[in-house]
Amino acid sequence: MEEVSDDAYMKAVEKFKDPDWREIFINMSTIRKRAWIQSNQMDDSSSSSADSDFNDFSDFLMLNFLSDYNEKFIEKIPQRTSSLCGEDFEYIKDTREIKVEEAVAIFLIIVGQNVGMRLIADRFQHSLETIDRHFHLTLKAICKLGQDIIRPTQSSLPSHIVNSSKYYPRVDAQIPPRENMGNCIGAIDGTHVSACVLTDKQVSYRGRKNVVTQNVLCACNFEIFFTFVSVGWEGTANDSRVFIDAITQPKYKFPLPKEGEYYVLDSGFPCTKGFLPPYRGERYHLQEYNSGRNRPRGMKELFNYRHSSLRNVIERCFGVLKARFPILKMMPPYKLSRQPLIVIACCTLHNFIHQRTQYEHMFREWEEKELEGEDNLEEANTSVSRCEVNLSDESAAAMARCRDRIAQAMWTTYNNIN
Incomplete structure (x- = not known):
């Protein structure tokens, strides 16, 4: 967004002040938005300055699309890349002491390497009570996930x-x-x-x-x-x-x-x-x-x-x-x-x-x-x-x-x- 000129930015701000225009534009599909940018003029003037402003505004909108996509799908917080993400599949959540990623890492190290709770507490710098509590929460969450993936599949025989x-x-x-x-x-x-x-x-x-x-x-x-x-x-x-x-x-x-x-x-x-x-x-x-x-x-x-x-x-x-x-x-x-x-x-x-x-x-x-x-x-x-x-x-x-x-x-x- 830093590459957009101040004039183009202010022009976009003025344009988005109109609530009707914002609603219409937001409800457009991506293809229609791009077509609108290419076919409509920002001003009635046909001067070269008007064309330059329109190009700057078009660049602003395209960068805005890319920024929204990056924020929603690539750098979303908290990041959930699994197909089981969403409210219906929210098995475990962040707590005040430990985030989901850390809780899962603690669980995997314990079951995958059979490491004791005391060593885990020292490694992750949490109390024994915190480690034990989050291990149990993660255990129940994974067992709940098992209800969805431990079941017969419709795959054909080898x-x-x-x-x-x-x-x-x-x-x-x-x-x-x-x-x-x-x-x-x-x-x-x-x-x-x-x-x-x-x-x-x-x-x-x-x-x-x-x-x-x-x-x-x-x-x-x-x-x-x-x-x-x-x-x-x-x-x-x-x-x-x-x-x-x-x-x-x-x-x-x-x-x-x-x-x-x-x-x-x-x-x-x-x-x-x-x-x-x-x-x-x-x-x-x-x-x-x-x-x-x-x-x-x-x-x-x-x-x-x-x-x-x-x-x-x-x-x-x-x-x-x-x-x-x-x-x-x-x-x-x-x-x-x-x-x-x-x-x-x-x-x-x-x-x-x-x-x-x-x-x-x-x-x-x-x-x-x-x-x-x-x-x-x-x-x-x-x-x-x-x-x-x-x-x-x-x-x-x-x-x-x-x-x-x-x-x-x-x-x-x-x-x-x-």
């Missing part, structure tokens, strides 16, 4: 599943088109996260490894996004019990599969409509098939091998999550009510980071890894629309028949190719 005859058996296998591994929408599994509880409550939180943990049930899709998270269970809770509670209790809002779709899960979960476990008593884990001599010897082993390759995505999700947030491996002595919220917040940040950095190095590093959960290994060796959950024997038998048809079609195609 090409390596859709274009593979492993998961889409050929037509000559005589399998109904909606009964194949391509109708799998994700994987479900449980994992153990570190917990810190009082001594008199540790018995129910100690698993077979004598470690105090909490049991977390998660579902994910094949793009390594969490679509469901259930927290708050003791480490001794059985995965099947946590799973049944999650899909039958409406308060959890579990994203049940549509007709013909299903999740893959391990043999520790029940076989029922929409949830497909592997065959029990057969080889299952990927490392059991890695050697060239350990090829599948029947349709059940072939099904288990391909089932395991699909379910492996949930293990990669857990691997990225725990590698990025070490607080999940060694939980500080927070209140027991706060610890499950930390797990939800970490899953929320996992999805948020993956949405905005599709090729982030940690996701690339874990993308091709073939992992198996430690909890599932022992179990196997020993052995977005809502609908009603059917856990009856008839439902289990129907899903078992569907599994047999898929396995038979896979085995037929496998033999034809080999």
